[in-house]
Structure formats: C-alpha cells, structure tokens
Amino acid sequence: MLAQGGGGGTHQNRSERDTFAGMYAERLGRLWAVENGLCFGRLDNADQTSLYIGRIGLADDDQRRLLIDWRAPVAQPFYGATPAASMGVTRRRHLQTKGRQVIGIDDDLLDLDSLTEEDVSTLNGEAALLASIDARRTGRMRDIVATIQSEQDRIIRSDLNGVLVVQGGPGTGKTVVALHRAAYLLYTHRERLARKGVLILGPNLTFLRYIEQVLPSLGETDVLLSTVAELYPGVTATVRERPEVAAVKGDARMAQVVARAVRERQRVPRKPVEIRLDRYTLKLEGRVLDAARNRAARSRRPHNEARGIFVRHLLNALARQAAHQIGKGTIDDDELADIREELRTEQPVKAALNRLWPYTTPQQLLIGLFTSRERLDYAAADLGEAERALMLREPPRKGENWWAASDVPLLDEAAELLGDIDPSVLRAGAWMAEEEQAAARAAAAEERQHQLNYAREVLELTGLSEIMDAEKFAARHLNDDVYLTTAERAAGDRTWAFGHVIVDEAQELSPMDWRMVMRRCPSRSMTIVGDLAQTGSSAGVRSWGRMLDPYVAGRWREEHLSVNYRTPAELMTVAADVLELVGPGLVAPTSVRETGARPWAASPLGSLPELVKAEAVEGGRLVVIVPEASAAEIGELVTRSVDGAVADRGASALDAPVAVLSVADAKGLEFDAVIVVEPELILGESPRGASDLYVAMTRATQRLGVVHTGPLPRALARLERHRIT
C-alpha cells in the first residue's frame, strides 16, 4: 500500500502511516536487541509450578505467559531468593545460550534441607557469574540481567521517589546497576517516566559509547544519555582547561559571581546620561535611573524580562521631560503616551536604553565576564586575586570553540538569571553585534541541514526514500514535537524537568554542576552512583551529605556495594595499598575471584613498547594509562611501535586492541589488561593524585603491570619485578 500510495493520500492517512511505520520499526528494533540471551533463567516453585525469566515478557496467542520480564515482581525471587529466605522457590536455574541453543545449565538449590553449609553461602548463579566476569571484554559494557546479585537487585528495585546514593568501590557494578535500575524504573513506572523521560549522566563521551548498548539490550531505548558538558543545548564544550581553572569555576561561590555579573549589566552610571535629539537634549539623572532600576529589580523577574519595566519607567520620565521642554506645562495621559512612543523609536534613545539595560544572552554575559579584568573584579570581588586571574581569558576568535565543560553550568546559571529574550527582539537581531547575527544565521542553517540529514536517514531506514521527499518530510515532521521521542525533545530543551535522573561517576561533579543537574530534576527522583575514594576533580564531591544537604537535607538514602566483580584479588591487594594513600583506613571492595596472574613492575620507560607487545600477544583489550602531562609523548611512543595502537580518547579507544589513555579518560572503563606508566607522576600530578592512581590500578579484569623510570612509589612495593627487566 505504501508503494502504491507514492507518498499520496490525505494528510491524516500519511501521518497514520508514518506513525505505524515508526511503531513497528521500534518494536522490531526492540525484538532484535533482546534476541541474544532472550531467556536466561527458570524458577521452580514449591507448588510445582515453573516460570521462565527473560529480557522481556512474551505471551502466546492465547495470552499464556511464556516468558516473564526480569523486572516483573514475580521475577524478583530469581535475584532475591536465598537458601535462608527462599521466597517459595526450590530451585533457580541459570540457562546459558548461544543463539537459540542452550549451552549450559547451572542450578542453585534453595531447599535448605538438601544443602551443605558451603552451599548456603554461595553466590547467586556462581558458575554463570564467574563465566560472565571472566569473559574477554569487547570494548562495550554488557548487561548482567542473568546474574544480578541480591545486593544489586535491592538497589535496582529501590523506590522511584527521593534521592538514592549508591556508594561502592571500583568494579562493584555501580554503573551496570544504575543502567538496570533505569530499565526497571521505566518498566515499572512506564507512564510517568515515558512522558517526562530519564536522563543518565556519564563523565565523558567515550564512557557513554561504552554503556550505550546496555539499555537497548534490555528493551529500553528512550533514555537520554549525556555528559554534564552537553547539557546546555546549542553549546559544545570541548576546550580542555587546567584542573585549577575548572576548580575555581566549579566552586559554589560562582553562583554569586554570575548573579553579580548580571547586576553589573544593570549598573547605574555615576554621571547623568544625556540623550541628544534633534529638537532638544534630555537628561537622565542618577535618581531617576536608580528608581527605574529598583522598580525592575523588585519585580524579581529575570534580567531580560525585567527590562520592559525599566524601559517603561525611563520612557515615562523622558516623555515628561520632553513635554516640559517643548513648553507643555500640563499634559494628559494620551499625549504622554504619544510622546513616549515617539521617543521609543528614536535611535539615540534606543542606544541609551541598550547601554543602561542591555539585552544579554548567557554566552554574551560569560564572554564579557571572563575577558574583562574590571568585570571580574566587580563580579568576583569575593574571590581571591589569584582565582580571578585563573578565569581571565582571551575573547573567542572567529569560529573558535571557546567553551569548556566548567562553563556549561555557568551558562545554565546565567540563563536562569537572564531569562528569555522576547522572540520578536531576537528575530530582529538588531541588539546583536554584527558577527553575532552572522553566527546566529549560520547556526540556524546548520540546524536545518542537520534536520535534512536526519530526515534522509529516517527515510532510508524505513525504505520510504523512494516515495517521500526528505525536504518535505523534515518540514512536516521534524519541526513538530509530536514526532520526536521524549529523549529527543528533552535534549533540546534547557528547562526540561526529567522524571528521573541518574548520575554516574557522580563524585566528579562540582557544586555548580550539581546546581544545574538539580534544576533538571525538580521532583528530586534521582539515583546518584559514585565512589568518594575515586574523586579526581578538585571541585568534586568529598561527602555525599555535604553535597546533598542544600537540596534534600536529611531526605536521601544511601546503599553500599561491597563486592568487586572486575578486578581479581591479586590486583586488588596492591590497589588497597594505594587506597591507604587516599585515606587511611578506607576499605577496598572484596574481589569475587582470583586469577593467579601476579601484577608486575618494570623499568625503564624505554621497555614500554616491548612490554606492550608482549601483553598484546596474550589477547584481549589492553590500555596503557599515562599521566596527563606525558599523554602525547607516550601515546606517540606506543603508536609508533605497536600495530593497531591508538592514542585517541574518542570511541576508537574502545575498539582498538591497544589504547593509550589518561586516568580521566579511563575513568569508569575496564580492559582485559592494563599497564600503568610513571605512577609517581600520576601521584604528583594533582592534589587528588592518589585517587587517580587508585582508579588506574583498578581498571583491569585480568592482568596489570606498571612501568616506571624513577623509584617505585612505596604503595606499590608488593608488585613483582617483571622477569624481562
């Protein structure tokens, strides 16, 4: 019918057809995504019934349940039943499949009478779990739906409402649990969350690539994955800045600095303002300006929205003065209004009003602030001289990408205080400088092109490209919110309020980041996962309580994860010594397995290429973790001498057999083997160097080596000398 229709039919027919095509394509996509390991478990109950557990629920034509969705309440015993609390289950069976074939079965007997003491304390589906965590890594995180452990299940199914903090050491499954929680919440609260959406925040784009397949494999696609740096629509924050600069800009005091920068735009000049018109000269005295400004400020409206009040007040004052000057002693309201309207269009009046209370965008405000010593002195008077100096920058050059991740929450803060500019003013554009107008036009053209490309992709994918024109499709559908998914709509709207927000690697967020994230979630339904021992950023979180108190004092709950599913015990013993440097008495998570592979140390740095090659032969994915300052140099050394190695922090780092990354870029990721280079430099590189080294030492699932030039830090004394050195 579609082919026959040739894109014809009534508008309504076409819309229905598009909607159905979209619906089926989505359903098909979901079924493809869950095909792998579709059914992974069976529960045998004491009442002789059995249930099969899978990634999604399926029923036959007679509505008999064939497969239970893992998130359904009846599936919960699959994760929660223990010999001591069997929940009516006598046996839990784990099924391993390849394609549609069962290749392994592993049973947990939960009938206490038939178990030995050792059986009672076993992990849930131990064989399946160990097979899963021992498997080679693919560069992409997989779901763990078949082997979720009961401490993790409790977190996944925890109540939707309120703020839940999940604190846990490296490899304890915080990320994977957070993703399963997203899938569980979407399933259980479908209506509420489908409308408002779920936002998942991760530390960088590589990390988002690393996790992006987990939710589709669990049958969920409509979730917005983002970094904090991407949260301000229209701004791409790619500038890398020094940690000390990011630390100042992330400090909570910056909220005041931005507020003062806005007030600076409303400052009344010391001298009266003269406005020369053809027939007379008008004068605005300080007290008139003060009164106008106070009236606008008292409205408590944001800057751009309060401007109307300020302007009205001044125009009234100017009109009265003008009437006086042209010899009109008494004047009625209508006459005053006429003069006011006349004055409003006079160029010198407009120019004076623009100077006194300029329309301002968040971008203009911050560029103006960070490129002017005087403005910084005024707005950041409460900060130290050195802190102000750190923020001072050159203005952007033409086409230069000027924004860093730490600017994003400041832009967001500014947008709150500045408010919207009237669309008709925006369209007229006259208030903008010429280059800004050109930039706005270029951005609009780019957006149109982007929509056109997207329309072409959609039409190709749905096989409709022959019969529908991409331009028309874009015009008809892409400007129309109805056709966008919740996640797509949310991504383009700064003021979107999400139904639930999940923050991963949450320890890295600065106080200013938190202000922005909290604005996206007024309901405070949040899952915050992180590890305070891994905080690398100087502006990052030191205490969950101190971070959360300004928002939900005393109204948040905390769960702990304590078992490390990633790092073998041999590696964790050394990492635990580094953890002592982070904070005496901190306890590392317990590894779930030993591998027999002892971590080693070797020197000098020149031996690195040979050591990398030797490790690469063992197979799997290998990462070389280096100090930030020597990333380029060591990246060059490794890529020059090892085939297939990359020193790029983009997605290729996940796909290459060997990658060179800094600690910040390796955060949250894992690899089969890790070589840490110059640990003493990593320790000394920042005030949180010990945390960084701890992160580096806990990325491997199998093997770990350290290559160094100077003396080995004392915390690494347990490493074995490598036999080739």
Ligand SMILES: Nc1ncnc2c1ncn2[C@@H]1O[C@H](COP(=O)(O)OP(=O)(O)OP(=O)(O)O)[C@@H](O)[C@H]1O
């Ligand atoms: N129940 C489980 N079954 C199988 N694998 C698991 C389970 N729990 C965690 N894992 C695996 O353990 C590894 C570590 O998990 P994850 O990355 O979520 O840990 P994390 O706590 O976020 O670590 P980090 O703090 O170091 O970033 C992953 O490969 C994950 O798939």
